[in-house]
Amino acid sequence: MLVAGKLTFIPQKTEPANQMARHWHAVLLQMIAQNDPALATELHNVSGVKPFTIGLTPELLSTNKPTILRQGQEYTVRITFLDRKVAEAFNKSLLYYTQNFTESSNPLITLGKNQVMLRTWQATFNDTDRWCQTTTYEQLLNEAVASNGCEIRIVTPLSFRRGNINYPFPDPELMFKSWLLKWENFAPTHLLLGQREAMESPKNPHEASLLDKINQEVAISDYNLKTVTIDYGKYMIKGSVGWIRLDWHRFPAHMRYLFDLLVRFGQFAGCGYKSTMGLGQTIKVQRKP
Known part of the structure; x- marks a missing residue:
């Protein structure tokens, strides 16, 4: 669910x-x-x-x-x-x-x-408020398509943790890695994408191949972003909000389907650092014809 x-x-x-x-x-x-x-x-x-x-x-x-x-x-x-x-x-x-x-x-x-x-x-979907929805992992798999890219709205500040620093920008490689890790941890066993080891073991060659390709071939073709700072008491975290447009048309159909699925999943999974404390909520925006 x-x-x-x-x-x-x-x-x-x-x-x-x-x-x-x-x-x-x-x-x-x-x-x-x-x-x-x-x-x-x-x-x-x-x-x-x-x-x-x-x-x-x-x-x-x-x-x-x-x-x-x-x-x-x-x-x-x-x-x-x-x-x-x-x-x-x-x-x-x-x-x-x-x-x-x-x-x-x-x-x-x-x-x-x-x-x-x-x-x-x-928690019911309607056309005017896509922010609310109840669905299943199976339904997401059925709804995903082999698209050439998408627009993503970053609604709550997005930040990633790199060592001892916060990285407040929407890096495609880090976004897809975050979504993949959550899918592999919480989806039903028969719907796993076979990426758990790839996401948890940096030295795994399968992961390196996948993430390297994302890093090299998934492009941010347009964006409108600003940074916002969240107060956590003893420290502050800066993150980006706004929208980005991703392009992945160079990939084969099965990979374009996977990317579309994970972006849709991101509406539920959140992304990056502190997603259980206010950060990293995104939603896929349908491209205008």
Whole structure:
């Protein structure tokens, strides 16, 4: 199961929205723990990729100017899941907070120094809001096509970790490596693409061949980007937002199909560094004729 949805919430007091990404990460694990404590502990402790992402909408991004949550105003956070068990644990907890919504009695949840009321959850696709969708790995495989390229909108800041530095630009090789790694970790066994060892072992010749070809042949043909800084308390991370247009027409059909599939998967998987704490959410934009 793949789920991408938007959760609306209402703060109970006016407070600075410092470290929103970190606080929402804690809220999500807390909600999962209410129904499956062992799963929440496992998600917290795992050091590799995780089967969920959290994206902050523009009004929640802590940039150079302090962001303020206003009492009574409705805000949105985007959450995605790559695993049915995690999604179901979240949904069960969500019902407790939203199914009997009233302005006076709905349960509150702690978000940093604030208390917030969880309002609505939307995870159904429609033509006007492609940000929300519930689907399966099988359906993505059926929908992918051997395209010649695509346009990708980077909605929440995208950054990669290179050694001890952050790299705040959409490098195609790093983007596809990130998506491949998550697909190979969370897709059903019979749908794996055979790239797990390639992604986890830098010295594997199969990986070198694949990533080298991406690096050499997948071109950014156009872009419109700017950088945004996210506040994580003790440190700041800079990432890029905007859009890029990728071209991979030189590849054979089976590789062009793979690239299209992974870009579609990226809408759920997130990309790069801190995708579980606000960064790296992307969406494929259909090219205009």
